[in-house]
Amino acid sequence: MKHKKMIFGVWVLSAILLGACDASTNATQTEVKSPAVQANKAQETREVVMYKSPNCECCDGWAEHLRKAGFAVKVNKRDDMNAIKTEYGVPEKLASCHTALIDGYVIEGHVPAADVERLLKERPNVVGLTAPGMPMKSPGMQTVGAAPKNYDVLSFTKDGQTKVFKHYE
Secondary structure (H helix, E strand, O other): OHHHHHHHHHHHHHHHHHHHHHHHHHHHHHHOOOHHHHHHHHHHHOEEEEEEOOOOOHHHHHHHHHHHOOOEEEEEEOOOHHHHHHHOOOOHHHOOOEEEEEOOEEEEEOOOHHHHHHHHHHOOOOOEEEEOOOOOOOOOOOOOOOOOOOEEEEEEOOOOOEEEEEEEO
16 A cells, blocks of 8 residues: 555656646747747847948937837948948949948938838838938938938849939928
8 A cells, every 4th residue: 555655646746747847838838939929029129230430420320310210220330331332232323321231131321210111111122222422411410300301212223223212302
């Protein structure tokens, strides 16, 4: 009888431990997020990697503009900006002061956050967007919060073809 009680006790203890393992497994499984939830989380953080010259302050203003729109911006100060632009396929005629990357796209210069959001939503077959040069009425170049004015944001392809993505009057 003593032997049966001991076997029964081991069985009960095993059941309790297995139940605890199963409960912890279920707890872990409920914490794992589905791909759709993970995609939404990634979209919430929307990380931008920006390359800029160490001495350019307007780039910092653009980064702050993106942060206020909900983007996470990682800034890399580089002295070899021409090499960065070449590496990411930005033609010289479309260049600006900084180059940024987000979700497979290149953002060149002072492109408003709303245009970056539209690009990510529509997902056109382009290399990215550019605001060539340094438009004076663009985010980072003008008073914080002022509406963009008097320039075009262009989409561009691998072969350098451009199309007006957004016109600001």
